[in-house]
Amino acid sequence: MKAALKKLEIPPCDKCENVHSSVFCSLSKAELGNLSQAKSHNIYKKGQVIFYEGTQPQGLYCIYSGKVKIHKLGNDGKEQIVRLAKQGSVIGYRALLSSDNYYATATTLEDTHICHFPKAAYLDLLMNNPQFSMKTIQMLSSDLKIAEHMITNMAQKHVRERMAEALLILREFFGTEEDGMTINTILTREDIGSMAGTTTETSIRVLSDFNRNKIVKLNGKKIKITDQKELLKIANLNE
Amino acid sequence: MNSIRQTSQGQNQATCAQCSLKKFSVFKNCSSTLLEEVFSHKALVNFNAKDKLMKQGDSFEGVYCIQKGVLKITKEGKKGKEFILWFAKPGDIIGLDSFINNENYSFTAIAIEPVCACFIPAGDFKYLLRKQPSITIGLMKDLCDKITFIEERLTSLSRKKIREHFAEVLISLAVKGKNSSDGDVAVSYSVKDMANILGTTRNYLYKIMNEFSRKNLIGVRNRKVVIKNFDKLSLVAIGDEAS
Numbered sequence: 255m256k257a258a259l260k261k262l263e264i265p266p267c268d269k270c271e272n273v274h275s276s277v278f279c280s281l282s283k284a285e286l287g288n289l290s291q292a293k294s295h296n297i298y299k300k301g302q303v304i305f306y307e308g309t310q311p312q313g314l315y316c317i318y319s320g321k322v323k324i325h326k327l328g329n330d331g332k333e334q335i336v337r338l339a340k341q342g343s344v345i346g347y348r349a350l351l352s353s354d355n356y357y358a359t360a361t362t363l364e365d366t367h368i369c370h371f372p373k374a375a376y377l378d379l380l381m382n383n384p385q386f387s388m389k390t391i392q393m394l395s396s397d398l399k400i401a402e403h404m405i406t407n408m409a410q411k412h413v414r415e416r417m418a419e420a421l422l423i424l425r426e427f428f429g430t431e432e433d434g435m436t437i438n439t440i441l442t443r444e445d446i447g448s449m450a451g452t453t454t455e456t457s458i459r460v461l462s463d464f465n466r467n468k469i470v471k472l473n474g475k476k477i478k479i480t481d482q483k484e485l486l487k488i489a490n491l492n493e
Numbered sequence: 494m495n496s497i498r499q500t501s502q503g504q505n506q507a508t509c510a511q512c513s514l515k516k517f518s519v520f521k522n523c524s525s526t527l528l529e530e531v532f533s534h535k536a537l538v539n540f541n542a543k544d545k546l547m548k549q550g551d552s553f554e555g556v557y558c559i560q561k562g563v564l565k566i567t568k569e570g571k572k573g574k575e576f577i578l579w580f581a582k583p584g585d586i587i588g589l590d591s592f593i594n595n596e597n598y599s600f601t602a603i604a605i606e607p608v609c610a611c612f613i614p615a616g617d618f619k620y621l622l623r624k625q626p627s628i629t630i631g632l633m634k635d636l637c638d639k640i641t642f643i644e645e646r647l648t649s650l651s652r653k654k655i656r657e658h659f660a661e662v663l664i665s666l667a668v669k670g671k672n673s674s675d676g677d678v679a680v681s682y683s684v685k686d687m688a689n690i691l692g693t694t695r696n697y698l699y700k701i702m703n704e705f706s707r708k709n710l711i712g713v714r715n716r717k718v719v720i721k722n723f724d725k726l727s728l729v730a731i732g733d734e735a736s
Binding site: 334395 | 589590593600626630632636637640645647648661
């Protein structure tokens with residue numbers, strides 16, 4: 255790997271600090287040991303693609319540290335972010351389950367350490383551990399819920415509402431800096447736009463409009479939410 | 494919900510073994526005897542068009558296995574506006590995700606034609622899962638397909654052209670109104686309102702309306718939009734218009 259990247263010592267699965275919050279929490283020590291034996295690990299720089307939509311999956315990716323966006327290509331070549339993933343989550347499992355090609359592309363948002371499990375090891379677990387497969391189903395259905403929520407929003411909410419919600423989701427996902435208001439990420443305007451399902455131009459326009467109304471404070475790529483109440487009101491969240 | 498559930502014992506003869514849809518459903522790998530044993534409480538239920546099989550937010554009682562007819566699965570969005578997620582057809586099982594997450598129904602299912610469905614209580618389904626864990630693979634596949642379908646739509650919707658969006662809005666407004674889908678359906682919304690919904694200008698909307706009326710999809714009568722060709726308009730809405 256590149257020398258500029260800090261290499262991390264990746265612990266075996268049973269010592270991994272993410273294991274309890276991931277799908278693998280129901281596995282026994284022996285099963286985790288087997289997984290560790292099979293896995294390999296890799297470092298991706300910010301902006302690198304982990305897998306491409308339409309290619310064949312070779313295994314399962316589990317994020318050890320860092321953040322990843324999952325996005326699809328629309329018919330006109332514009333991207334739509336369908337999900338975000340951070341440490342402890344597995345990505346690319348849906349293509350494995352239905353033995354299909356990848357449905358979306360995964361790109362890193364920051365330097366990311368990722369473990370890779372071969373297909374056979376994963377499917378083996380799925381067949382032999384009912385608890386694990388139940389966990390997987392739950393993960394799937396929560397993904398479904400997110401997708402349903404997003405599509406309903408997309409169809410019924412205005413761009414402003416969607417942008418406000420995207421900001422709130424980002425804050426929830428990435429967390430904030432010490433001041434508790436600045437979103438702890440450096441996403442591009444394009445990324446935020448493709449989360450809210452709009453163009454880069456509109457994304458910029460809406461954000462600077464928010465800035466003018468003192469709802470958020472823009473500082474380069476950093477976004478500080480100054481008036482959360484107003485933002486919530488604009489987002490029109492009724493759940 | 495119980496009030497509209499009319500069990501017709503007479504037709505309850507069809508067992509899972511005889512069901513022609515079994516091989517298409519998630520139960521295809523289960524033996525018929527097992528299904529008979531496990532689904533001892535299942536009941537065949539008939540619904541009329543526009544009946545609700547389940548309502549978003551109702552507590553989970555069980556899943557429906559569709560035998561006959563088509564349903565729309567909708568979600569209530571902002572201000573009670575409905576949005577159609579997908580259509581369920583015979584062989585589909587609805588309510589699975591609520592079962593998995595152990596929560597209230599996450600959507601409303603409304604029959605759009607007379608529907609005949611087997612109701613399987615939650616307990617029976619849980620029992621099956623214990624008896625035959627391999628069914629989870631089928632469930633996974635089912636969920637995967639749904640996610641793929643929705644994400645696919647999400648990607649196209651976010652880039653949807655205004656005219657496609659407009660067609661969809663017209664349809665949803667028409668279906669929401671009490672008029673049935675046959676014959677001309679009038680949508681009593683001002684152009685300004687509709688432009689607002691779509692996030693576009695009135696001028697542009699007029700242009701699209703002109704185009705639609707040239708193709709005889711819609712007409713304007715008494716300053717109301719009238720849908721003339723429902724089927725074609727729905728094709729436009731899903732971006733599947735044969736040009």
